Amino acid sequence: MTLPTAPMVPAVELTGLRVAFGKTQVVDGVDLRLERGQALALIGESGSGKSVTLRAILRLFPAGRSRIEGHIQAAGRDVLALDKRALSEFRGGDVSMIFQEPLLAFDPVYTVGQQIIEAIRRHETISQADARARALALLERVRIPSPERRLDNYPHEMSGGMRQRAMIALALSCRPQVLLADEPTTALDATVQIQVLLLLRELQRDLGLSIVIVTHDLGAAVEVADRIAVMYAGKIVETGTAREIVRDPHHPYTIGLLRSRAEGALAKGSRLETIPGSPPDLANRPPGCPFAPRCFLAGDRCHREMPPVAEVSPGHKVACWHTEDAAAAYRAGPTPLAVEMA
Amino acid sequence: MTAPLTAASVALDGNLAAPPDAPEAFVASRGFWGHVGHRLVRDPVAMTAGAVILIVVAIAVLSPWITPMDPYKGSMLRRLKPVGDATYWLGSDELGRDMISRLMLGSRLSLFMGVTPVLIAFVIGSSIGILAGYVGGWTNTILMRTIDVFFAFPSVLLAIALSGALGAGIFNSIVSLTCVFVPQIARVAESVTTGIRKRDYIDAAKLSGASALTIMRVQVLGNVVGPIFVYSTSLISVSMILASGLSFLGLGVRPPEPEWGLMLNTLRTAIYVNPVVAALPGLAIFIVSISFNLFSDGLRNAMEIRQ
């Protein structure tokens, strides 16, 4: 094992990750690196492969029906090389995960306290009383009011936001180095969402946690993430710091995402800029850049050849043949980028 | 094709290669039952079960003309011949009648007793259940509580009690079996309908100003009939076994009519002499009822809509 503080070993590193279910290549060559203590947001629309990429880090797929290739390194472990025992130790121990729906993470017939204590004692030899004390501290840590009482609550006795916090506490119970969050705030009210996002940020800062958060909401991503990776059709099309992605996007898809937001509208009631068409069928992938059929800059080459990943500035990588044109188009301001929807 | 990105993916490229410029295929939709049929055809288990059912039905229909011997003609000299006998391929029964002929002819009554009560119960039970489920409220409570009373009795007991009260005979057996299945089907129909009633598309239909009857006919019926039908097909095997049981007890078909349950009963005495022959009607019941079950399982799978 390497020292956890070694700066050279990233918290998560994916190299050439490909995941297929049957004939459908859901994740198609993803390279991703998360430094320790950083928060990374994977954003994309439904079917972009962002959730599958996240789940691959814990190998959360039925073995028979999926095919994973490439290399996955997380918390210093080679994930694809782990045997069954090591994998279950690794899940929840070194790397743990929170989901959109907390009710699925909890067993309805045990109290929240029992489940956190059980999780702690599964990974560590520790007395019941000590485990309970730690569970209590965890609930305090995630800012659940009157934690003493809540420890003895069943999951269904808690409100949505509280359950989400309890699930974060459960995920933190074995002091993981990496926290994976799959759409953790999508089902929540905006007023609760911001609280959970702020909590994640606080945990990252105070515990030195490395976080990968998957979301379809650029706004939520910007609130927590240091870096953002934009996924489209199983590929990462752009990665950079949150600032680079929001202020200086170089991929036409990222630009489309930014421009189609309602708050970016020129004026109330004026039409929104949209990305025409819909994502490609992953079982029947066209050659070339997967975004080409919907892209306002696409040329012949885009339809023929997949663009290589270009580094437009240190750490800001874009998979596009026309990065400069795209960036220029964005800087030029909101002009009608594309004809109306298909 | 795209240049492979990693060494690992090279080997796979062949697998993934799809015709690069295959035109987007927009096949006209097959329709719901088209989809079901399409999937059913590709389910080998359901297809085998379906084939068995078809064969048995064909035998049942044609049996008066195709039985190798007279199923009623016995011979005191040739009783209980074993399976594989030169004259009696599947042996002969305790009165020396040809087993194969009796099994073939017996399939008529057995199938009839299996299908008819379920069919009648399907019509009555789903009407009650759909009505209770769609209307809800007090109507639902009254109907379903009444139905629940029937559930208090085990179905075998109920069938025997009803048949016993009505007296022996094919018609009375059918009546009593129907009474056994109506509550079961109604219960399923009610729960399916209640589930459907809460869907948004029913609300949308209400907003379009359609009457309750129209909504039931156009929007509800199509969605509930499938599941109820599947459940009902699974009852056919139960009905066959219960009918056989009634005959076995002397409450159903009367001798000398061949019926599998009755045959099982009369051959019971021969179980020590020729167990294989004595078991044959039971085997027939087993094969046919399991075929109905497997077929209804396949049907249920085929009807699941994957989003």
Next chain:
Amino acid sequence: MSVIPSSPDPFAADRGGPAQPLLSVSGLVKHFPVRKGTGPKRVVRAVDGVDFDVLKGETLGIVGESGCGKSTTAKLLMGLIERDTGDMLYDGQAIGGRAMPWRSYRRQAQMVFQDSYASLNPRMTVEQSIAFGPKVNGVPGRQAVERARALLARVGLEPKRFAGRYPHEISGGQRQRVNIARALALEPRLVLLDEAVSALDKSVEAQVLNLLLDLKAEFGLTYIFISHDLNVVRFISDRVMVMYLGRVAEIGPSDSVLAAPGHPYTQALLASMPSLDPDNRTQKALLAGDPPNPIDPPGGCRFHPRCALAEGVCGQVEPPLDPVMTLHRVACLARQPGSGHSAAPAQVLAA
């Protein structure tokens, strides 16, 4: 698009003239009984005295957290559940009364639901779903199907490709277009959109919002747009109504309400929208905890237990919905002269 029959004149069915609200709701109340053990009988005060108007040709946005009563309000407006008390006037006529029975009202008011899949019958083709409404309203089958196809084309779905498809065979965005076409098939004047774009991906959401704008202009529609996304509401609405625990907290022109909110709750809602500015991320959530349960709401101002401005008087006096500016009304004692709240503006002396 002259293919769609008899729609282009939005005011053909108009009665009271442009100044009369299309829909006028007052004192709307809906309580649901909760059965829980043997304790005293309790009720969920889902909607508890709501008044508002929807003007002809406008889009009224309704926002609030879950449990604020916005979806119940939608169902009450459409008659999908029965109101306990309250008056609803459609173009000056009482809905459910003799002049405007529910049946004729429904021909003029339609709804688009949030769940695009659950709101389409899985056993009916897209075309059958759209044609169902016109058919039950007496349009001959052939014509109803033609109208369905024309509407499909209008919402951006090529009829040849989509008319015969089933809901599970098309994407969420396409399904929501079908739902919109279905709502328009009866040529309504009022369309209620209940979180109609919330479940869609952002880029699809933008396409559908554009479509809604186009349709509104083309058919002279009036929208009630319910959403939890303030950005979307700001974009599409002329006026906004903010609901909290079954009551109206604030209502007014969206430019005014969302730019200079009068109610502390509206301010908190606005502050909880992600900033989209990496250099200026949200530092503090203005509201702690979850939205409260509408069973036994607090007395006085319902927001006072979570409010930063709360004072003793807020727990005792229920604030009326009073104007702070023309057309902009706020139910907060701190904004109302003479309310007894220390932050209240001085009484304006009548000239």
